[in-house]
Structures are given as structure tokens and as C-alpha cells.
């Protein structure tokens with residue numbers, strides 16, 4: 001049975017296909033480690049050392065701690081670490097991390113505000129449906145009044161506001177673990193050390209909120225398990241795709257990477273996929289132009305037939321009949337539409353005039369929201385929907 005975690009279920013929420021590649025197919029991401037992640041790791045291990053030494057009644061000096069940080073930076077750094085932001089270098093990030101540690105040190109020295117229970121805590125908890133949830137806490141501490149503290153170090157460049165802290169799933173799930181494990185719990189405080197701002201964001205959850213969170217998490221796990229059973233992991237294109245390490249295996253980007261690899265423009269134009277899409281898009285544009293032209297011709301033919309008082313207009317090889325007819329116009333206003341429908345029902349004519357709503361029925365059947373007996377009467381087959389959109393990375397000619 002899989003053990004779920006905040007990052008695992010978040011991956012599914014962000015993109016089911018990335019989830020499949022990462023957690024089911026266990027594909028290694030191609031992207032190099034980013035400098036933000038690298039700096040975060042160095043800061044985390046430095047603060048871990050600070051509290052580890054403190055456990056043995058050794059107060060490590062700021063200078064020693066910074067040396068530890070710098071030495072590890074040197075040892076672990078490699079040239080393939082990715083610095084994406086323009087005008088910034090790895091050295092800028094090293095200095096940022098150093099400043100985070102200095103500020104933290106000055107703010108919390110002598111580090112005896114709380115009793116440290118564990119660092120980089122790793123555990124599992126069983127949710128009420130039997131699912132396993134991975135627990136990993138940067139710093140887990142308590143005071144002597146039964147207050148427990150689940151602390152997370154954040155090196156992000158944006159401050160977590162209260163609303164964000166109060167809706168965070170990761171630490172809140174650990175509240176459930178704490179309450180289950182320690183019977184003297186009076187409160188569980190969720191603390192984010194926002195190191196870039198030298199501030200804390202704090203949140204606490206009520207029993208009711210935790211129950212709701214656990215239920216929602218279990219529902220999400222069910223959704224993941226259904227997707228796994230049906231091997232149904234669609235791609236989800238968002239801004240996060242720029243940072244995805246699985247692009248070359250993603251059906252939504254694989255072809256783009258193939259044609260990008262063709263250096264010469266003429267090579268790229270020779271690609272079969274490029275040729276097909278170009279032809280398809282040209283045809284669609286022509287079709288739209290023809291439809292507009294047809295509409296205009298229709299109006300002109302009606303005007304012509306009216307002017308001449310005829311109902312057939314003759315061409316060289318074809319003739320066109322222009323016949324006027326009565327068509328009904330339903331009310332556009334939704335209240336009026338509603339009233340009309342009620343009236344039809346009242347008059348006992350609904351059966352005669354209403355018809356099956358295909359889009360609604362189709363959506364319910366596909367989602368599995370329809371009675372089994374009805375579902376069994378309908379078969380599902382595969383079809384394709386093609387839609388064209390502009391490539392954002394290509395400049396207009």
C-alpha cells in the first residue's frame with residue numbers, strides 16, 4: 001500500500017500525468033536541482049546542526065555555524081545547479097542563506113525557548129480509512145504546558161499570510177499525528193519560520209477543522225487510487241510546466257521538444273507533425289473565412305430576392321431557392337425561459353417537447369455520477385477532440 005504525503009497528493013492535484021511519471025512509473029526528473037532548492041537544503045542542515053548540538057548542551061557559536069554552512073555549500077555545489085533568475089548568481093543565494101542563518105541565530109539565541117523533541121522527524125500515521133501518511137517535520141518541540149510546536153523552515157521570497165497559513169495542508173496534517181501520539185496535548189501550534197523576513201507565521205486548527213481536513217485528504221487519496229486503477233492521468237498545463245522535470249516524456253510537450261531539437265528552420269518545417277498542424281490550421285482559417293462569406297452571400301441573396309420579388313434566383317449552373325418561413329424565438333431571459341418551461345409542464349406537454357440533454361448526460365456518465373442501470377444501457381467509446389491554439393513561445397511573423 002502506498003504511503004501518501006503532502007508533496008505526493010499535491011503533485012496529483014497540480015498535474016495527474018506528472019504524478020504518474022513520478023510516483024507510478026518512477027521516472028527520474030531530467031531537470032537539475034535549482035539554486036533555491038540547493039540553498040534551502042544547506043540552510044535546513046545548518047539549523048539542524050544548531051539544535052542537534054544544543055541537545056548535547058553545546059551552544060554552537062554563530063561563526064562555527066556559518067563555517068558549517070559555507071563548508072557544506074562548497075562541498076555540495078556543482079555547476080549543473082540551475083540559477084534561473086537573470087542578474088543573480090549562486091553567490092547571491094549563498095549570501096542570502098548566510099543572512100537567514102545569522103538573523104535566525106540572533107533572534108532565537110540561546111535557543112532554549114522550547115524543548116526540542118525531534119529534528120527532521122520521520123514517521124507514518126494511519127488515517128481513519130487505513131491510508132498511510134508520511135510525517136516529516138523540520139523541528140518538533142513542546143513547552144511544559146502541553147503546547148506542541150510543529151515548525152517548518154521556509155526560505156521562500158514571499159511571506160506566508162495568515163489566510164495561507166490557516167489553509168495549509170502539510171503542517172495541519174501533522175497536528176493529527178501529534179494529537180494521536182501525545183495524550184497531554186493542550187494545543188498544536190503550526191509555525192513557519194519565514195527566514196527571508198525573520199518572522200514567524202503561526203496557525204492552529206480546531207478539532208472540527210482537522211476532521212474536515214482528514215476527510216478531504218482521504219477523498220483525494222480515493223481519487224488518486226481510482227485514477228491509478230483506471231490508468232487515467234491526464235496532463236494539466238499550467239505555469240508550473242516551466243519547472244516540470246518530465247517534459248520530454250509529457251504527451252503535451254514531447255513533440256515541442258522534438259522540433260526544438262531540429263536546429264535549422266527548414267529541418268523543423270519538414271517535421272510531419274508541423275506540416276499536419278500547419279495544414280489543419282490553414283484549413284480552419286479558410287473554413288472560417290468561407291463561413292463568413294457564406295453568411296454575407298446569404299444576406300445578399302435574400303436582399304436580391306426581395307428586391308426582385310422572386311423566390312428562386314438563377315445562377316449559371318445552379319439555382320437557389322429563397323423561401324421565407326416562420327420560426328419560433330424562445331425567450332432569452334432566463335426567468336422568462338423558466339416560466340415557459342413551467343407552463344409547458346403544467347399543461348402536461350413536457351414529455352412531448354423536451355429532449356435528452358446530451359452534454360449533461362455525457363458529463364455525468366463519464367464522471368460515473370449516473371445510476372448503474374442507466375449507465376449499462378450506454379456504451380462509451382474513444383473519440384478525439386482537436387483544438388488549435390497559439391504557441392506562446394513563437395513570435396508573430
Ligand code: SF4
Nearest residue numbers: 015235236241244250
Ligand atoms: S509538463 Fe506540465 S502537463 Fe506535462 S507532466 Fe509536467 S506538469 Fe504535467
